[in-house]
Amino acid sequence: GQQVMQIPQYQHVQEGEDFTTYCNSSTTLSNIQWYKQRPGGHPVFLIQLVKSGEVKKQKRLTFQFGEAKKNSSLHITATQTTDVGTYFCGYGGSQGNLIFGKGTKLSVKP
Amino acid sequence: DAGITQSPRHKVTETGTPVTLRCHQTENHRYMYWYRQDPGHGLRLIHYSYGVKDTDKGEVSDGYSVSRSKTEDFLLTLESATSSQTSVYFCAIRGSSALGTDTQYFGPGTRLTVL
Numbered sequence: 001g002q003q004v005m006q007i008p009q010y011q012h013v014q015e016g017e018d019f020t021t022y023c024n025s026s027t028t029l030s031n032i033q034w035y036k037q038r039p040g041g042h043p044v045f046l047i048q049l050v051k052s053g054e055v056k057k058q059k060r061l062t063f064q065f066g067e068a069k070k071n072s073s074l075h076i077t078a079t080q081t082t083d084v085g086t087y088f089c090g091y092g093g094s095q096g097n098l099i100f101g102k103g104t105k106l107s108v109k110p
Numbered sequence: 111d112a113g114i115t116q117s118p119r120h121k122v123t124e125t126g127t128p129v130t131l132r133c134h135q136t137e138n139h140r141y142m143y144w145y146r147q148d149p150g151h152g153l154r155l156i157h158y159s160y161g162v163k164d165t166d167k168g169e170v171s172d173g174y175s176v177s178r179s180k181t182e183d184f185l186l187t188l189e190s191a192t193s194s195q196t197s198v199y200f201c202a203i204r205g206s207s208a209l210g211t212d213t214q215y216f217g218p219g220t221r222l223t224v225l
Contacts, residue, residue, distance in 0.1 A: 100154075
């Protein structure tokens with residue numbers, strides 16, 4: 001089925017550095033969602049983007065949806081140790097489920 | 111998180127034994143889902159339900175069955191567990207976020223090990 005590719009798979013940063021993860025699709029997406037999963041935890045919804053070129057911010061997190069609605073990014077400014085976890089993008093499947101990328105695992109060194 | 115619980119939270123079993131995982135929700139959501147999470151594969155849909163006794167297959171349904179006799183409970187059964195079914199299993203419901211968007215809320219997960 002249709003896939004979304006997430007890069008990078010892993011990212012190690014020093015606390016205070018910025019972090020970006022990218023989600024790419026070969027086809028146009030109607031919407032994209034972002035989730036965060038802390039180590040040992042479950043995925044937690046962060047945001048949904050629907051409109052072409054949409055940009056949304058949540059404190060230090062900035063989410064973008066590309067003009068062609070084929071890619072999206074999540075940028076974290078000045079990472080903190082509380083940002084550690086795996087970030088997933090996903091889009092709505094035909095069964096009302098989500099089809100997820102494989103995630104980007106972020107580690108932050110204090 | 112949306113009143114979703116899963117039981118058991120951890121289970122170790124042997125190859126060939128049947129295993130049933132339970133997902134319970136308290137908020138009367140119609141849609142419920144079972145995903146498995148494996149390193150390198152992310153989250154993949156096993157089965158889903160769109161109402162009592164209404165279920166359908168997902169991407170990785172082989173070796174799994176489900177039942178939903180009540181709105182609040184969605185059961186996932188491994189008829190004869192295999193080592194390839196060692197995974198973390200997440201139940202999810204489809205709901206609305208505080209922002210009003212259609213989203214999924216996940217349960218805490220069940221870590222299953224098949225020896």
